[in-house]
Amino acid sequence: MKLNATQAVNWMIKTNEKIQKQSDYLSQLDRDIGDGDHGINMARGFQAVEDTLSNEEFAEVSDVLKKTATTIMSKVGGAAGPLYGTAFQKMAMTSKGTEVDSETFSNMVEAAVEGLKQRGKSEEGEKTMIDVWSPLHDALKETSEFDGEKIREIAHSSMESTKDMVATKGRAAYLKERSKGHLDPGSVSSYYVFEALSETLEKG
Amino acid sequence: MKKLINDSNDIISEMLEGIVSAYPDSMRQVEGTTCIVRKDAPVKNKVAVVSGGGSGHEPAHAGFVGKGMLDAAVAGEVFTSPTPDQVLEGIKATDDGSGVLLVIKNYTGDVMNYEMAAELAESEGINVEQVVVNDDVAVEDSSFTTGRRGVAGTVFVHKLAGAKAEAGGSLAEVKGVADNVIANVRSMGVALSPCIMPTTGEPGFELAEDEVEMGVGIHGEPGIETKKLTSADDIAEELTENVLPELELNASDEVAVMVNGMGATPEMELYVFNRKVQTILADKGIKVHETIVGEYMTSLEMAGCSLTVLKLDDELKELLDAPSKAPAFRK
Numbered sequence: 001m002k003l004n005a006t007q008a009v010n011w012m013i014k015t016n017e018k019i020q021k022q023s024d025y026l027s028q029l030d031r032d033i034g035d036g037d038h039g040i041n042m043a044r045g046f047q048a049v050e051d052t053l054s055n056e057e058f059a060e061v062s063d064v065l066k067k068t069a070t071t072i073m074s075k076v077g078g079a080a081g082p083l084y085g086t087a088f089q090k091m092a093m094t095s096k097g098t099e100v101d102s103e104t105f106s107n108m109v110e111a112a113v114e115g116l117k118q119r120g121k122s123e124e125g126e127k128t129m130i131d132v133w134s135p136l137h138d139a140l141k142e143t144s145e146f147d148g149e150k151i152r153e154i155a156h157s158s159m160e161s162t163k164d165m166v167a168t169k170g171r172a173a174y175l176k177e178r179s180k181g182h183l184d185p186g187s188v189s190s191y192y193v194f195e196a197l198s199e200t201l202e203k204g
Numbered sequence: 205m206k207k208l209i210n211d212s213n214d215i216i217s218e219m220l221e222g223i224v225s226a227y228p229d230s231m232r233q234v235e236g237t238t239c240i241v242r243k244d245a246p247v248k249n250k251v252a253v254v255s256g257g258g259s260g261h262e263p264a265h266a267g268f269v270g271k272g273m274l275d276a277a278v279a280g281e282v283f284t285s286p287t288p289d290q291v292l293e294g295i296k297a298t299d300d301g302s303g304v305l306l307v308i309k310n311y312t313g314d315v316m317n318y319e320m321a322a323e324l325a326e327s328e329g330i331n332v333e334q335v336v337v338n339d340d341v342a343v344e345d346s347s348f349t350t351g352r353r354g355v356a357g358t359v360f361v362h363k364l365a366g367a368k369a370e371a372g373g374s375l376a377e378v379k380g381v382a383d384n385v386i387a388n389v390r391s392m393g394v395a396l397s398p399c400i401m402p403t404t405g406e407p408g409f410e411l412a413e414d415e416v417e418m419g420v421g422i423h424g425e426p427g428i429e430t431k432k433l434t435s436a437d438d439i440a441e442e443l444t445e446n447v448l449p450e451l452e453l454n455a456s457d458e459v460a461v462m463v464n465g466m467g468a469t470p471e472m473e474l475y476v477f478n479r480k481v482q483t484i485l486a487d488k489g490i491k492v493h494e495t496i497v498g499e500y501m502t503s504l505e506m507a508g509c510s511l512t513v514l515k516l517d518d519e520l521k522e523l524l525d526a527p528s529k530a531p532a533f534r535k
Contacts, residue, residue, distance in 0.1 A: 027404050035283050035423040040403045044281075073320070077284040078258075079313035082320055119316055170312050171425055174343050174353070178426070 001146040003100040007200050008064040009053050014196035016046040022192060029185040033172035038080060038185040045076035045084070061100045065092035079170060080186060082119055083129060090115035106140035113137050120169060127167035127179060129186035132158045136194065148201030155194035162187040205405035212402045216259050216279055223266045227531045230270040238279040238286060239294040240266040245275055251369040251378045252276065252298035255307040255362055256291065257314055258283040260399075260504045261422060264359065267532025273366035274307075274530065282402060282504075283423040285313040291321030295330060303331035303375035305382060307361050309354025310338040333375055335382040337361050339391045339512065341446050342419025342428050353421050356464040356501040356512045357389035360524075363533060367526035381523060385514065390447045393510030394439055395420040395427065395466065399503050418442070422466070422503040422510075436473065440480035443511040448488075451515045455489035460496070460524055462512040467502035469509050474498070477509055493521055500532065 003011070019026070019042045026039030049071045058064045065088050073085035090111040098104050113133045117123060124134050135158040136151065143150070160183070167179035170186075209215055216238060223240060224233050232243050239256075246252065256265045256278030265277035276294035280286035295304050304325070308318045315336060322332045339357030365382040373381070395417040398407035401424065408424025411417055416439065419428035433439075453459065463478045465471070474497050485492055493516055501510070516524065528535040 024404070027406075031404075031406060031408060035425045036401055036404060036406065036408055037282070037284055041281065041284055074287050074289045077280045077287050077313065077317065079285075079311075079316060081285075081287055082313070082316035120312065171423070174421065174428070175426065 001101070001201065003061055003105065003146070003201070005058040005060050005064055008061040008100075009058065011197050011200040012046070012053055012064065012068055013050050014199055015193050016050040018192040018196055019043055019046045019189065022188075026185050026189055029183055029188060032182045033167065033175055033179045034185060035171055037078065038189065041076050041078050041080055042189050045072045045081065048075040060095070060097070062092045062096040065089075065095065079120070080189070083116055083186070086115040086119045087112040087133065102140065102144050102146040105146065106137060109133060109137040109140055122169045125165060126169040127162050127165035127172060127184045127187075128169050129184070129190045131162050131165065131184065132187045132190040132194070146201060148198035151201070152195050152198035155191045159183065159187045159191040205400055205402070207400070207402055209402060215402055216281060219259065219262070220266065220279060227270075230529055230531055231266070234293055234297045237293040238290050239276055239297060240269050240279070241276040241294065241297045242269055242271065242274075245298045246300035247275065247298075248300055249302060249372070250300065251302045251373060251375050252295075252300070252304045253307060253362065253366050253369050253378065254278070254291070254294050254298060254304055255358070256280070256286055256294065257309055258285055258423065261501050263499065263532030264501045265362075268359065268362045268530045270528060270530035272370045272526060272528035272530065272535070273533060274362050275369075285311065285317045288317050288320035288324060291318055292324045295321065295325045295332065296328070299330050303333065305365060305369070305375065305378050306332060306334040307358065307365065307382060308334055308336045309358055310336045310351055311353065331375060333379045335361065335365075335379060335386060337386055339386070339389045340393070340421070341390050341450065342392045355391045355393060355422050356462055356510045357386075357391045357514070359462065359500045359533070360389050360460065360512070360514050361385045363528060364520055364523040366528070366530075367523040370526065371523075381519070384517075384520065388451065388515040388520070389512060390450055391510050391512040392443045392446045393420045393422070393427075393466065393508060394418055394443065395506050395508035396433065397468065397507040399424045399467065399506040402504075416508070420506075420508060422501055424503060424506065436476045437480045440477050440511070441484065444481055444484045447511055447513050451513060453488070453490050453515060456491070458491045458493045458516045458521065459485070460494045460514040460516055461485070461492055462496045462500065462514075464501055464510045464512065465499040466506040466508040466510065467499065468505040468507040471498065474509055481511060494524060
């Protein structure tokens with residue numbers, strides 16, 4: 001199973017559908033432990049991604065992801081803008097000129113995790129989106145199958161695992177122990193990204 | 205939600221238009237951007253001081269644009285850092301080749317977006333330095349956290365670094381002043397009621413009628429402790445006791461004091477609060493060179509205030525006294 005450019009566009013459109021639908025929920029999660037704008041910012045950014053991608057033709061997956069990255073960087077702002085922008089930029093660079101099969105995708109997610117750590121000066125276990133992206137890479141490198149359902153499952157359980165973490169990065173870190181018991185909003189939006197990928201891989 | 209707005213999607217652009225039309229002699233908007241720059245930018249042979257951040261802190265940051273203070277203020281969405289491309293526009297519009305100092309408040313998003321903008325500017329051959337303001341003592345400074353937040357003390361960084369740049373300081377000297385201010389400024393805030401996000405219509409946290417949120421930030425995020433409201437004197441005492449220790453003030457030292465309203469606090473209450481602060485400082489024999497009371501770094505319609513104390517040396521004192529044409533900080 002491989003991901004082609006058309007599917008990559010569908011992946012982003014599906015991601016936008018989910019973000020739009022869950023915008024209030026994401027903002028609510030962010031209000032609990034942050035400043036309450038994650039849903040709004042992501043909805044503004046991914047709507048712009050869909051609008052931009054829908055009007056262009058793309059030769060390869062890398063081009064789709066690069067366009068996504070630059071659009072997010074200029075439309076989202078906050079912490080989510082540079083972080084998602086960096087993640088998509090790294091995935092675009094890693095997939096340049098190659099077909100996106102399971103192995104390439106694993107390398108793409110690995111590069112994204114490295115980019116997130118560098119840009120956010122963060123590591124695993126700090127209650128950030130890295131806690132979804134990093135376990136996903138761990139799972140991907142163990143398999144040669146591009147299995148949508150597996151990706152969704154790992155992303156989902158990883159997202160759930162952020163609930164019991166104490167935030168040490170991002171605005172939630174100011175709450176210290178009070179951040180416990182809440183899902184990390186960036187991990188939840190990351191789950192939507194991978195849930196959308198899973199559906200794209202299954203339905204095309 | 206009851207707000208004096210048209211469409212919440214148009215708040216930022218309409219606000220910027222309103223600011224520029226209020227002060228057309230001091231500033232202009234860079235076309236197609238959210239950057240407000242000095243009307244005469246780029247100023248010849250002068251280091252540019254560029255700041256900005258999320259909106260909702262007015263008069264910060266655009267109100268501090270003007271001769272003697274900021275060269276550019278870049279506005280983001282409400283409580284959201286501006287994006288790297290916008291910050292880059294602010295840098296490009298104000299650099300005359302003397303270099304640019306970015307004044308960033310210590311938040312994950314702001315630091316990342318400004319860093320990316322600095323990388324972009326450097327790749328275009330512009331000399332850029334950055335300082336990160338982290339004056340909020342409410343938040344512990346530990347290697348395990350993002351560090352302290354930048355709050356109202358940022359206004360002193362704008363003023364003094366801006367004055368140094370105006371006086372012809374080199375990029376290294378302007379950054380040196382900014383570093384010196386950051387090392388010697390401390391703040392802490394309290395909220396009596398939360399603010400309402402115009403985009404969602406929801407408050408950032410809940411407070412009962414008789415409660416205050418201590419150690420509150422400037423983005424409607426909860427503080428570090430919810431407690432019963434007692435009196436202005438009690439709160440002034442608690443904030444002062446938290447702000448002062450790290451400044452290690454001696455009896456002969458001079459300071460500047462800022463009592464900053466968070467957006468919905470009557471000036472009457474700010475003065476009542478200031479009265480107690482001044483008494484405490486006088487009792488300690490600390491000389492107050494200047495006191496500033498008013499709204500400088502707000503959090504939409506949050507009620508409450510913050511206390512900022514800046515320890516002064518001779519240079520900082522001179523720079524604080526220097527003239528400023530910025531509409532929100534005229535001297």
